[in-house]
Amino acid sequence: MPKPRFAAGWLRHVRLLIGLKLAMLLALWSGASFAQTLVEIRPITAGNASGALSSPQYMVDGDPNTLWNSGGPPTQWIDIDLQRDRQVMQIHLLTAQAPNGPTNHNVYGRTQAGQWVGLGILSGYTSDNQWLTLEVPPSIPIRYVIVQTTGGPSWVAWREIKVFEGLQPHQRGDVVGRDLAFTGLGSIGHLGLWDGQQVFEVLNEPTVVQANTYDNFAARSKTWDPIYTKIPSFSVRTCFIKFCFWRTNSSDRVLLESRRAIAARAEQIRAIGATYTLIPAKVQYALPEMSDPADRTAFKPAVQGVYRSDAYILDIFGFTNVPNGPYWMWYMGTNFPVERVVTGDPPSWATNIKNLHQGVILPLAIYQKIKAFTP
Amino acid sequence: MTFKKKWWVAATVAAVCLVAIGCYVLLGRGMPSDNKAKNGGGATQRPSSSVSGFGGASGLDLPTQAQRSAESSRLWAEYRASKVGNASAGSEIIGTIAAIGFLSSTRASVDEVLSLLKSNVSKEEKVELLRLLGRNLYWDTKDPSIRADIARALSATALEFDDKDVVNAATLVYTRLGYFPNSLAILDRAYKLDAISRQDHYGEMAHMLMSAPSMDQLVLLRNMEDGKNDFSRDVLVGTLANKNAALSLSPEVQAAAATLLAKWEPDLGTGFGTVSAIIWEHWLDASVTLNAKLSGEPERATMAKLLKVDETADPRKLIIALWNEPSAEVVRAAFDRGTLAKIDAKVAAYGVSNPHRGDIQEDVQTARRNLASVKQK
Numbered sequence: 055m056p057k058p059r060f061a062a063g064w065l066r067h068v069r070l071l072i073g074l075k076l077a078m079l080l081a082l083w084s085g086a087s088f089a090q091t092l093v094e095i096r097p098i099t100a101g102n103a104s105g106a107l108s109s110p111q112y113m114v115d116g117d118p119n120t121l122w123n124s125g126g127p128p129t130q131w132i133d134i135d136l137q138r139d140r141q142v143m144q145i146h147l148l149t150a151q152a153p154n155g156p157t158n159h160n161v162y163g164r165t166q167a168g169q170w171v172g173l174g175i176l177s178g179y180t181s182d183n184q185w186l187t188l189e190v191p192p193s194i195p196i197r198y199v200i201v202q203t204t205g206g207p208s209w210v211a212w213r214e215i216k217v218f219e220g221l222q223p224h225q226r227g228d229v230v231g232r233d234l235a236f237t238g239l240g241s242i243g244h245l246g247l248w249d250g251q252q253v254f255e256v257l258n259e260p261t262v263v264q265a266n267t268y269d270n271f272a273a274r275s276k277t278w279d280p281i282y283t284k285i286p287s288f289s290v291r292t293c294f295i296k297f298c299f300w301r302t303n304s305s306d307r308v309l310l311e312s313r314r315a316i317a318a319r320a321e322q323i324r325a326i327g328a329t330y331t332l333i334p335a336k337v338q339y340a341l342p343e344m345s346d347p348a349d350r351t352a353f354k355p356a357v358q359g360v361y362r363s364d365a366y367i368l369d370i371f372g373f374t375n376v377p378n379g380p381y382w383m384w385y386m387g388t389n390f391p392v393e394r395v396v397t398g399d400p401p402s403w404a405t406n407i408k409n410l411h412q413g414v415i416l417p418l419a420i421y422q423k424i425k426a427f428t429p
Numbered sequence: 430m431t432f433k434k435k436w437w438v439a440a441t442v443a444a445v446c447l448v449a450i451g452c453y454v455l456l457g458r459g460m461p462s463d464n465k466a467k468n469g470g471g472a473t474q475r476p477s478s479s480v481s482g483f484g485g486a487s488g489l490d491l492p493t494q495a496q497r498s499a500e501s502s503r504l505w506a507e508y509r510a511s512k513v514g515n516a517s518a519g520s521e522i523i524g525t526i527a528a529i530g531f532l533s534s535t536r537a538s539v540d541e542v543l544s545l546l547k548s549n550v551s552k553e554e555k556v557e558l559l560r561l562l563g564r565n566l567y568w569d570t571k572d573p574s575i576r577a578d579i580a581r582a583l584s585a586t587a588l589e590f591d592d593k594d595v596v597n598a599a600t601l602v603y604t605r606l607g608y609f610p611n612s613l614a615i616l617d618r619a620y621k622l623d624a625i626s627r628q629d630h631y632g633e634m635a636h637m638l639m640s641a642p643s644m645d646q647l648v649l650l651r652n653m654e655d656g657k658n659d660f661s662r663d664v665l666v667g668t669l670a671n672k673n674a675a676l677s678l679s680p681e682v683q684a685a686a687a688t689l690l691a692k693w694e695p696d697l698g699t700g701f702g703t704v705s706a707i708i709w710e711h712w713l714d715a716s717v718t719l720n721a722k723l724s725g726e727p728e729r730a731t732m733a734k735l736l737k738v739d740e741t742a743d744p745r746k747l748i749i750a751l752w753n754e755p756s757a758e759v760v761r762a763a764f765d766r767g768t769l770a771k772i773d774a775k776v777a778a779y780g781v782s783n784p785h786r787g788d789i790q791e792d793v794q795t796a797r798r799n800l801a802s803v804k805q806k
Binding site: 224225226227249250251252254260261265287294295296297298299304305306308309310311313314317318320321322324325327331333335336337338343345346347348353354355356357358360 | 524528601606626636639640664668669672673698700702704705708752755791
């Protein structure tokens, strides 16, 4: 007999929220630091300005003793060119003013394509030679920073500006993380895999497995430092494509170096497809089509995976670690031989992967464990 | 105790209780690290496919098939007893069963699921029941009548329902059963209803290719060409990169596929992304196999045409063609020593221009090593 369902929706969310929060606390107790490491963007150039008693370039020359002076009272503005669209995290400005007093500055960003975005406001009592810091909330990547001074007792001038972005991932196999884009649950986190050019991630959107630029990834919420994953060099031999011949030792079994194997599994999952889940118990790993084209009865289609971002990373890394010898896949009441052979992996790798699967499994916890991989 | 203090104590107690419930739901019931099968006690073990399937890691204490089957049966009984009609708990428990697998696929169990599907259970449960039918029960039986009933139910749901989530699940499960005469109509309806994305619409056509009859394979390829959805191309090359698959197609389909691929080369973008490179590699492998078969020429001749080694050659393509031993062998046979030396120089130069990318350095070394082993022969 069906029960009334009026409470199911909100109750489900309350339970998830509380469960996730608690799990996050459990993960944090293991001790983690997620301070974003910032990198100064260099070189930058000063572009247009509302006035120029002295050159705007003095604002970006690295010398606090030289300054750009607009030559007039507020309102004045200047724009800074970062050379290309960048994921700006922080802006530091060194004041030049006489006399001291209350000032107000609006800071904007503009993309290469011309789209404007408000980055924040600096407002308060300021004095000469004082560094002002603007924390920039996650936003679209921008190429230009525009500082508009709308109030102050002195002619508008600046000694220096420094613009910072977050660390970038380097090579395939690096793991990227950011806050979960969900109010109140940010620090639980969200993970993705870097393939050298794009982030591969699972999202609760119509297209679940997505390849996005790092800027796109970072624009959704606050990023964590990328993990330059310590992956030893070893070999994985198996079928990495969407269609695998169901007989053993088929030509579709290829030998790949470990980092490439990780990226190949990411693409295999993307091609097979996936649905999204928040519930760990519902996680399933994507399976390739296993068929013998000459025998229509030997056909098993590709089975979509069911993933959350942490499960996606677990699958991809776990893929590089199995006992040597055939690895069997159950289907249609029988076992299909999808042999997967790993050779040359150091014992530490097996330990790293095993540890990934133990304890609390949440993006934050997986992030910490991957960060702590021993070479 | 003042009213404020009482309220505070009550709120604290309530919060602790809610935390306990949340913990139970998110971690306790489905703690993914809990790999041991537990009979009773409310705990479910780690999802089945990650254990028996393609992913999964070694060294874990994995449940046996019998343990998983017992747990699935226990959960199904629990669902039938107390969770039917409960959108949240019901769908969670069915999804967990699908993940564990090995729920017995018999006439009785399938009829039970089919009848639940027709009942007034929540749409969340319907979605999970559809997936259970199509991903598990259909394949876990060889009884053609049971399979036909499941396929009919999925097809009817995809064609008759209007709820987008239900149509999405029914469609995307149905298309993975193989190709049926109404498969395209079902895909089209779901797409028009906005129940599936454009990527799914054309991607599923590529997924169905190998199970469709030749005439319908031509239709699928034509539709994919019209759709120009890159994801469908990626799935197609991920299929035809398998020589067994490409060579099993009829000559007409091979010709259509080769023509389509010739017009639809994957873009490598501006940098060096490994996945983009892998997709391009699939495209190269599929193109070489199909064109060699159709022309009767050796693969090396096709490879030489596709790689176009001249001053403007993209070094990334040369690296990709050389980074696996089998295709490197074809490259070696395709060019004379002078051209191979030019290839080597281009590949080396690409490495020099990317000194900070360890993965590119690795690929360059692999490509040059594969090339050198040829030159020595």
